[in-house]
Amino acid sequence: MSDRSFIRADRTSVFVRELDRAYPLIERGDGVWLHDTAGNAYLDAVSGGAMVTSLGHGDVPGIIDAAAAQARRLSFVYNVHVTSPAQEELAAELVKLAPEGFTRVHFTSGGTEANELGLRMARSYHVERGEPSRHLIISPAQSYHGASIATFGLTGRAGLQSPYQPYIQQQPHIAPSTWRTDPTGEAALAELDRVIAEAGPENVAAFLLEPVSAASLPGYSPPEAFWRGLEQRRREHGFLIWFDEVVTGLGRTGTWFAADQMPVVPDIITTAKGLGAGFIPIGGMLVRDHVYQAVAAGSRAFEPGHTWDGAPVSCAVGLAVIDRLRSEKLVESVRERGPGLRQALEDALAGCDMVREVRGRGFLLGVSYVDPDDGESFLDPALGVAGRIDQEARDRQLVIYSTQPTADGFAGDQTLLAPAFVATDGELDEIVERVAATVRAVEAAVKKEIAGRRS
Ligand SMILES: Cc1ncc(COP(=O)(O)O)c(C=O)c1O
Known part of the structure; x- marks a missing residue:
């Protein structure tokens, strides 16, 4: 991916939120797609990143x-x-x-x-x-x-x-x-x-x-x-x-x-x-x-x-x-399609030792991760799983939102999905597919790292 499609803290007048993060420069949106200045299209699974654009990006009629x-x-x-x-x-x-x-x-x-x-x-x-x-x-x-x-x-x-x-x-x-x-x-x-x-x-x-x-x-x-x-x-x-x-x-x-x-x-x-x-x-x-x-x-x-x-x-x-x-009967559409989306996500993540739970209602879903060794403990924060999930997703041109509130003591690494209500069934399938590929790739790397620490 071309470097000119990213903004870094040392090359902007914006007081960015995280100074070590490279921010994709998004210039256009269309439904569940975000387009950067280098012509890359990202699949947006969190409605603008913050569960906001429920009608999708772009010129929504009216x-x-x-x-x-x-x-x-x-x-x-x-x-x-x-x-x-x-x-x-x-x-x-x-x-x-x-x-x-x-x-x-x-x-x-x-x-x-x-x-x-x-x-x-x-x-x-x-x-x-x-x-x-x-x-x-x-x-x-x-x-x-x-x-x-x-x-x-x-x-x-x-x-x-x-x-x-x-x-x-x-x-x-x-x-x-x-x-x-x-x-x-x-x-x-x-x-x-x-x-x-x-x-x-x-x-x-x-x-x-x-x-x-x-x-x-x-x-x-x-x-x-x-x-x-x-x-x-x-x-x-x-x-x-x-x-x-x-x-x-x-x-x-x-x-x-x-x-x-x-x-x-x-x-x-x-x-x-x-x-x-x-x-x-x-x-x-x-x-x-x-x-x-x-x-x-x-x-x-x-x-x-x-x-x-x-x-x-x-x-x-x-x-x-x-x-x-x-x-457009969009609330009804979320009600009807939400359970299928959750099931598809559960099916796609089946067998992942790092996934403890897929939960949620409608188009507000969560995946919680645990240590693959015992299926219960929090992942070691030093593994940085949430950040790796988001980075891996971004490499697959998928926008998701993961957090690592482990220090609070109630939850470990987790991912949030909240697609726009206008996502087509095909786009929802694509989100599920990319999420599953992302989680499996990170899980494989994390398992290797955990095994390496032990030996
Ligand atoms: C549940 C909840 N409450 C309140 C807020 C704060 O809203 P805002 O960022 O619009 O001030 C957020 C933002 O993410 C939220 O998720």
Whole structure:
């Protein structure tokens, strides 16, 4: 592959994220394909790398026209003073698509902002109702909720927080209920009880979780017993349940919201990525009516907000994205094809000693890796399996997203797959084939290295 199609830290004015990484220079996209400046085509299995471009890359019919028409008519107004038809219509659409009982939406520019807002909402709800001691947000430790200082406190991942520790307000966490420590969910419930008792139920504002996890624990959902136990504890202790659907919202798991598939109805949902589908930054917080009524019957203000909250062009794009999802029946398509994609991935990876689990729903799937010697332990982080998987995939012109959160203690190396909903069956087959070839190649190299260390 030609060197001119890569950008390196020492040859750019961009303050890149990782200074030792070579960044392919992508100039064009088309469906699930990304094209670099040297004419190479990459198969994008993660919707732009961050589970965003669910409608695919390129000129998706209706979206750019809607943005351009809105920008010509009215590009910006500040929602402190006025509102716009685009904001009004998008909020009304989302309320229709959300689980029953959700009645209000507050827009943001992305997922982190939506979660900052969720945090403030969970707090304000209780303050408005005269329970100002409630401030703690409990959540599974292995999670990701954004890159701001407050949202860093919402995850229990030490690796993410360490440089910023002095600024972080640490929230309480419980271990996730994976096969490793708690396949039934009973241990997590016992831990939740302990955390609530220690904190004092009168101090707990909400329980936050990704109903289907994304990068931190790809494709993971808690087991049934955990959900039932969580619901009981909400009734008993009066905290809110908040779903981070920044990734899962807008069809990613085969329903408009992942909440539609869960045995528990949340009180707050935050969402973002698929709403703008890569055409514009937009997110939002949706609340059930009783949450809104706390403010309506209380101070009657939920301030402050951000300049771009509910901006007309962003909302026009959100509306066009929903139109497109509906007209092409893309959510239904994810629902129908998701199980087949997962099965095909499982079949293609069968016999790989390094693969412990293939999991997930719809088009949000995860592969977790273990030491091939015992099929259980974390791989030695020094082997750098996640990085090698992504590099090997890139050599095969495949974009996937692997992580190595081993230091956090809850998960080892893993890969996330989240293709665009518009991927054809043939493209999905191609993704599965390239993933399997990638994993098998890395596994062979890793096994050799492990054997070499022993001899
Ligand atoms: C589950 C989840 N929540 C929140 C965020 C933060 O969203 P953003 O990067 O749009 O701020 C992300 C981003 O990956 C995410 O995966």
